[in-house]
Amino acid sequence: TDIVVLVVAAAYSIKEQTVEAINHAKAAGVPIIVAINKIDKPDADPARVKNELLQHELVVEEMGGDVLSVEVSARERINLDKLVEAILLQAELLDLKANPNRPAEGVIIEAKLERGRGPVATVLIQRGTLRVGDIFVAGSEWGRVRALVNDRGEMVETAGPSVPVEVIGLSGTPEAGDMLHVVDSDARAREIAEHRQRLKREKERAGRARSTIEQMMTRIQEGEAARLPVIIKSDVHGSLEAIVSSLQKLSTDEVKVEVLHAGVGGINESDVTLARATNAVIIGFNVRANPQAREMARRDNVSIKYYSIIYNVIDDIKAALSGLLSPVERERILGYAEVREVFNITKVGKVAGCMVTEGLVRRGARVRLLRDDKVIHDGTLKSLRRFKDEVREVKEGYECGMAFENYSDIQVGDRIECYEVEEVAREL
Incomplete structure (x- = not known):
């Protein structure tokens, strides 16, 4: 557009x-x-x-x-x-220009199966000129232009940029929004169409991802989105206004609910089309989708969620937004150890002979080296040994040997603080 x-x-x-x-x-x-x-x-x-x-x-x-x-x-x-x-x-x-002297490209506005004429597609030409006899691919279908009919119902030989025409000569019925491209041969058109049909079947078998709230959470956590787009349909204006107002209040600086459309009445094909274009979730409050909209939603994998209680709508969206917030990192101190001796081990480097004085130390955990109560190193515990054996953890009152990842400036009297970093979920 x-x-x-x-x-x-x-x-x-x-x-x-x-x-x-x-x-x-x-x-x-x-x-x-x-x-x-x-x-x-x-x-x-x-x-x-x-x-x-x-x-x-x-x-x-x-x-x-x-x-x-x-x-x-x-x-x-x-x-x-x-x-x-x-x-x-x-x-x-906007500097909108198109070259008419090239193979045609256009978009399918609608397509239908007519008795006597077969598959018929209404196409808006965007670039180039479409002519009777041209071979083309439209989505996962292909064909040869047998006839062109303009908006006045007249047969025409050509259609240039910005001209809408009915195209007759398709092998099947393409979907609205599919692109039409003129190609140079039947073989090429058939090859492209068969490839797209194969991909389409594979996607259907694999179960293409739906635009559910849960998967939208995943997209936001991966940095692909910063909003939760929704379309709301309700039975009465009062309920609609209450839902929209409540959802907008849930938004924060980090995540927000974006109401793309809110209206009174049943869920129709137009709602599904908007949801498909924007990856939105459709919320129906005391209304249902008509059969055509249900079929379109099923085909296009658009999620429709039905509610009859406003609080349930708010709770679901609030839970979704809470899940979209980045978790906070929180430290948990595991324990402390005191360096009693320092050993130089060939091919290993300096190893601290320690006594665990409080809690426990764990291999792979984060550690800080404290000297005169100042942090002089913050890193990872590379090795934790009891005698000659590598162990997972050592508890208070036991001796052990510790080596740090990429650090060897250890002195007798230093203290080692062992800790873990936990991710804690946030709530709105």
């Missing part, structure tokens, strides 16, 4: 589907042009629409913002030229 044109009716207030479209546009991170439609109606009030857009952080230029807005009437064809000018201006600022 390069530019989003948000169409809002001037005669009505901002509707739920408009809020949904705004959230999708924000998630895409592209410029938005607001087209305020139906200004020919007697009850049209563009100023009210602009004010309501402020609630969704869309500030039009007339109000000091950077969002372009155009008042139009599609029915009476009022200001449509100004809308085109606004799109062209934004495209010029």
